[in-house]
Structures are given as C-alpha cells and as structure tokens.
Amino acid sequence: MKVGILDSTLREGEQTPGVVFSVEQRVEIAKALSEIGVAMIEAGHPAVSPDIYEGIKRIVKLKREGELTSEILAHSRAVKRDIEIVNEVEADRIAIFYGVSDIHLKAKTKTTREEALNVIAEAVSYAKSHGVKIRFTAEDATRTDLDYLVKVIKTARDSGADRIGIADTVGILYPTKTKELFSFLVKEVPGVEYDIHAHNDLGMAVANALAAVEGGATIIHATVNGLGERVGIVPLQAVAAALKYHFNLDVVKLEGLSKVASLVEKYSGIPMPPNFPITGDYAFVHKAGIHVAGVLTDPRTYEFMPPEVFGRSRDYVIDKYTGKHALKDRFERLGVKLEERELELVLAKIKSSQTTRYFRDVDLLEIAEEVTGKVLKPRPPDRIEAVISIKCASNVYTTSVTRRLASISGIKEVMEISGDYDIVAKVEARDPTELNNIIENIRSVKGVESTLTSLVLKKM
Secondary structure (H helix, E strand, C coil), rough: CCCCEEEECCCCCCCCCCCCCCCCHHHHHHHHHHHCCCCCCEECCCCCHHHHHHHHHHHHHHCCCCCCEEEEEEEEEEHHHHHHHHHHHEEEEEEEEEEEEEEHHHHHHHHHHHHHHHHHHHHHHHCCCCCCCCEEEECCCHHCCHHHHHHHHHHHHCCCCCEEEEEECCCCCCCHHHHHHHHHHHHHHCCCCCEEEEEECCCCCCHHHHHHHHCCCEEEEEHHHHHHCCCCEEHHHHHHHHHHHHCCCCCCCCHHHHHHHHHHHHCCCCCCCCCCCCCCCCCCCCCCCHHHHHHCCCCHHHCCCCCCHHHHCEECCCEEEEEEEEHHHHHCCCCCEEEEEEHHHHHHHHHHHHCCCCCCHHHHHHHHHHHHCCCCCCCCCEEEEEEEEEEHHHHHHHHHHHHHHHHHCCEEEEEEECCCEEEEEEEEEEHHHHHHHHHHHHHCCCCCCEEEEEEEEEEC
16 A cells, blocks of 8 residues: 655645744754655645745755755646646646536636536646646535536546546545545546545544545545634644554654744744643543553553653643542652552542642652651751743744733743744742643653753741
8 A cells, every 4th residue: 555645734734724934944844754754745725926936946946955855846727827836946847726516617717517617727737737746635625516526637647647636625524435435446546646635513523534545535624733724624744643543554753743842833833732732741641540550551552652652751641530549550650659658648638629620749758658647758947939031943923922821820921032042931849849840741742852950038
C-alpha cells in the first residue's frame, strides 16, 4: 500500500479564521514539515497576496537548494492568470480546483455542467503547456452527481492531470460511503492517482481519510492541529498515528509531531486543546485508579502505542479517582515508604475531598503526616514568595504557555515580558517543598525551556 501525506497547513490551515502566517513563519513551518517527512507541502495560493507569493518562492528556492525534500504545490483557481502566477513561483506542482456540484455551478460560478467541463479542460491544458505536474481537485465532489463527477475526472485526466483530489468540502461523508466512492472511481477512471481532502464538520475526517485509503486513495490532505475552514480538515497527528497503527505505514517521523504541533500552535495563535490526540497535554496522562494500576503493570492496558514513539512520556494524576497502586508508586517516587494501612488512610482522605481538583506532591506529604503522625519532611516555618523567570522554547506560542501556567496552584500572577526571558510568574509557597513542587509543575508545562528563581523569605 502506497500512501503519503499532503500537508496543507500553509494553504487550508491559513484559511482558519484569525490565522495569518508571515513569510518567515511560512518558511519555518515548511522546513519543519519537510523534516518530519511529509510527501507534499501545499505552500499556498500565490495569487491571494504578495506575502504568500513571496513565501512560496522562498520555499521553492529551499527545495531547489536541497534543503527540503517534500514536493511543493501551489494552489490555483481554474483561470489563466492564477496559473501564470503559479508558473512564476516555479512550484513542483500546480493544484487547480473548481466547484463541480450543481450547488456550486448554480450559486457560485453560474455555469452549466457542459460549460464547467470546458473550463476545466482549458485550465488543465493551459497549465500542462507550462510543463508542470497537475492535480485537479473536484471541489464539493461528494455532493456531485456521480455520473457527472466521472465526466469531470475524465476531462481533467485527458487534459493532463495526473492526480485528482476528491474534496468532501462540507464534511458530509461517512466511512462506508467514502470507501465505496473511492473504490468506484479508482476502477471507473484509471490512469490517475487520487487524493482525499476531508473536512471535519461531522467529526469524521480521520475515519473518512482511512476509508479513502482502503478504497485506493494514495494521498491524504491534512493540516497540523487540524486547522482549516470552519472546524478544519484531517489533523496530521491523528491520521499519521492511525496509519501507523492500522496499516503499519510510516508517513511521517512520528517523534517529530509534537515539535511541529507546537510551532504551528505558536504561529497560528490557536491553542491546542489538552485532550487533542497524540500531541495534547493529556494524550498520555492517566487518571482513573484502575487505568493507572493497569499502566503501572503493563502500559499496553490503556495505551494503543507507547508515548515514546511520539517523543512523549506517560504520567498520571492523583485525585479522588486514584487507586492504591498509583498512590504507592507516587510515594515511592518521593522516597517515602508507607505501610498498607497508612496508604489506605491517605487514600481515604483523598477520596473524601470534594473540592481539590488534583493533589500535588506536597499535598500528599501533608496528608501522610496528618494520618500517620510521622514527620516525613522537615519544614521551616517561613512562608516563601518567589519570582520565577521563564524562558519558552522558540517553537511554542507563548500565550498558550501563559494560560497553562496560570492554572497552577501557588502561582498568583503571570506576565509576558520581553528580553532574555518570556514570562514572569509570582509564586507563594508555604515551604521549600511546596515551592519545589510549583517549580516542577512549571517546568513540566509543554514549551517551558528553563526557569530562574529569585526567592524572598518572610517571617510569619
């Protein structure tokens, strides 16, 4: 099975409301995508604006110089001027699109079916005369009469297109129908390869992409973090993992997904939800006691693939859902050994709490001291205030880090700054142990590269 990823973050992704990439950002994202091995990069629509035009030219230049390995595509309407502009930027392939459903023909282009076929034939032939490879995308293909869609594809193929994109423009497909459609088209119109461009309006984009592969599609369109019009298209992270798991296909370097996800999060200004597949903060964090117990014995009980495959690590939280196995493991990490009865008392105390969202290490130590009567960690009586300067990695969105920091207990104020550090956090702690836990929590936030702590001790 031959399958590759076309990443459209720089084209479809920039069509996300509020997202604009600078020329330098476009180049940096293209480099990151090429580094993880995407087959194709759809670098943008050069006729849209001068900066997109310049960005594509820069990316193409890097490809010519051997710094990028992905095939570079530029988007184009089915009009001669757009095609000429793509020819100027010298992309490897021109991606021509045209709406072919009756809805698009009547409401948008105001053409008949026959007139549309003539437009497609003329545009593809004109592009072919420039000696460039061509993908023709049938926009709104999944709401197009099937017999007419076959005519559209044959017209594009016979005019010079070697790839055909089937666009589920409003995301209305479901997997069974998707596989049937691609299986039919691959058999009915041979001589071209097929792309799937699946929107996620009904939350089925990844499933539809996999079904299209089963039907014969060889390229899946995706964006980092699932960006795109409305609710976006296939998220690169999820589909790459699914292809590996279900078909054992290595379409990208999975360990590089977190880095490129953080980069796009930073430049798009759209924070990644913590429960986002593969690269979200919670993707490999376990909570329920039975889950944690299983993972501590054999991670395969609640992980479909090891987090290390994706450059991640597993963790678990301590709260009222916690079981004794997790609690024992956490105390052992802290260098504290409790008897079974003592563990049960600590666990009962945790489960009786109705307000605490999760328990930090310092909280666990305090509870253990309370129920056992033992002094587990000596603590001075002074309350501590600290100012912590935080440096973020260059590929992260600083505001998303700030939001995550603000939710950490003990942090009273968070400010973004300029200079050697990116963020300053004001912290209050009861003792050095609590302060160390807060600093540990800060350093565990994705995107935090280093910290510098300035202490002020106050007598109580």
